Amino acid sequence: MGLNCGIVGLPNVGKSTIFNALTSAKAASANYPFCTIDPNVGVVSVPDIRMDKIAEIISTEKIVPTIVEFVDIAGLVKGASKGEGLGNQFLGHIKNVNALLHVVRCFEKSDTIHVEGSVHPERDIDIINTELILADIETVDKRLNRSEKLAKTGDKKNLATIDVLKKVKNSLNNGVPVRLLCLTDEEKADIADLHLITSKPVLYVANIFDIEQDKKYIDTITGFSKKENSGFVVISGDIESEIAQMEPSERKAYYEEMGLQESGLEKLIRETYQLLGLITYFTAGPKEIRAWTILQGTKAPQAAGVIHSDFERGFIRAEIYNYNDLITLGSEQKIKEKGLLRLEGKDYVMKDGDIVHFRFNV
Ligand SMILES: Nc1ncnc2c1ncn2[C@@H]1O[C@H](COP(=O)(O)OP(=O)(O)OP(=O)(O)O)[C@@H](O)[C@H]1O
Ligand SMILES: [Mg+2]
Numbered sequence: 001m002g003l004n005c006g007i008v009g010l011p012n013v014g015k016s017t018i019f020n021a022l023t024s025a026k027a028a029s030a031n032y033p034f035c036t037i038d039p040n041v042g043v044v045s046v047p048d049i050r051m052d053k054i055a056e057i058i059s060t061e062k063i064v065p066t067i068v069e070f071v072d073i074a075g076l077v078k079g080a081s082k083g084e085g086l087g088n089q090f091l092g093h094i095k096n097v098n099a100l101l102h103v104v105r106c107f108e109k110s111d112t113i114h115v116e117g118s119v120h121p122e123r124d125i126d127i128i129n130t131e132l133i134l135a136d137i138e139t140v141d142k143r144l145n146r147s148e149k150l151a152k153t154g155d156k157k158n159l160a161t162i163d164v165l166k167k168v169k170n171s172l173n174n175g176v177p178v179r180l181l182c183l184t185d186e187e188k189a190d191i192a193d194l195h196l197i198t199s200k201p202v203l204y205v206a207n208i209f210d211i212e213q214d215k216k217y218i219d220t221i222t223g224f225s226k227k228e229n230s231g232f233v234v235i236s237g238d239i240e241s242e243i244a245q246m247e248p249s250e251r252k253a254y255y256e257e258m259g260l261q262e263s264g265l266e267k268l269i270r271e272t273y274q275l276l277g278l279i280t281y282f283t284a285g286p287k288e289i290r291a292w293t294i295l296q297g298t299k300a301p302q303a304a305g306v307i308h309s310d311f312e313r314g315f316i317r318a319e320i321y322n323y324n325d326l327i328t329l330g331s332e333q334k335i336k337e338k339g340l341l342r343l344e345g346k347d348y349v350m351k352d353g354d355i356v357h358f359r360f361n362v
Helices: 015-027 049-057 087-094 121-152 156-173 185-194 215-228 237-245 248-258 264-275 300-307 309-313 323-329 332-337
Strands: 003-008 035-038 041-045 062-064 067-072 099-105 202-207 231-235 278-284 288-295 315-322 342-344 354-360
Touching: 003 015, 003 087, 003 264, 015 041, 015 067, 015 099, 015 202, 015 237, 015 264, 049 062, 049 278, 049 288, 049 323, 099 121, 099 264, 121 156, 121 185, 121 215, 156 185, 202 215, 202 264, 215 231, 231 264, 237 264, 264 278, 288 300, 300 309, 300 315, 300 354, 309 315, 309 354, 315 323, 323 332, 323 354
Parallel strands: 003 067, 003 099, 062 288, 099 202, 202 231, 278 354
Antiparallel strands: 035 041, 041 067, 278 288, 315 342, 315 354
8 A cells, every 4th residue: 555645735835845855855865765757746765763773683685665655736726626727737636645735835935926925824725725625516516417317317326325425515515625524434435436635634734934933824724733633744845955955964963963853854754644544564574674554453464465465365364573572672582482473363453563474375
């Protein structure tokens, strides 16, 4: 399961700056593969210090981190959903992403034009959310028309879907994004193939220049994201893009000097993981130490399926111990001696930091 995020926001708010910093920062380090699929799609590996720690104990040929894909689209403007600007053409590119990063301009900087003339996070968020809602209304309307036509021909199985579509449309018309609407799993499944943009979880990204000066803007967005129960992260695209140009060793020294544990970008990736309820498990051996991404609550066979469908199909059991025990005890041998290597069956719910060896037979 790859995690992918679409970057949305008004024009000139720093989407591409953040996207470029995200993607080029990792290109500088051999351990973190980066590739460009398309100018607007970048793949970034998820920094995870635990992999290096495991490698200190289990010698291996290579370390393979798990990845996140980012899609950078052109800025949306008022009326985008009705064909204004360029942005609406790009909305299609974010249909299939798992989450949205909504970049909000919180830096003043007079030489960068603001399409609305001033820095005003609340208004800007509202413009974008409205456009996304309008785009979803259009999608729902199209499906609703088709379903109603089918129903008239006596197609009964569409009737339930029509009810869900009407409920969703009503909510959208009231300005409520689908992510805030309470839908049953069945209702969600009924409209899943519409890939509604406002059904995706959102992480608001306050793009600041100066933490003191821009505090009032940060407060606004904090309040907004709390109200919505969305994620929130503060970042400076400007600084991050400078850091991205540094050599890895230089970068490390810079963070230490600034008293930072991690870069804004690492924080952003970590927050996205949290927002989406994603966790990581590892496989570790002489050939490679590798991180794998799964949803919280995933059971062992499905987790194995992320590696290969055969692993899931022929799942027998999982041999598991936890990362923390490895670090505390210092070797796999000691883990075995202490009885901390467990055999788990098909009902085992995976935990973050599990180090696993799957037994399977196909
Ligand atoms: N945190 C920041 N502080 C100051 N300037 C910034 C910051 N982030 C970005 N900028 C500047 O803002 C300008 C616009 O940035 P960028 O091109 O990334 O915007 P964008 O959202 O991708 O715009 P578009 O929608 O047109 O593609 C650039 O000149 C960039 O250097
Ligand atoms: Mg851009």
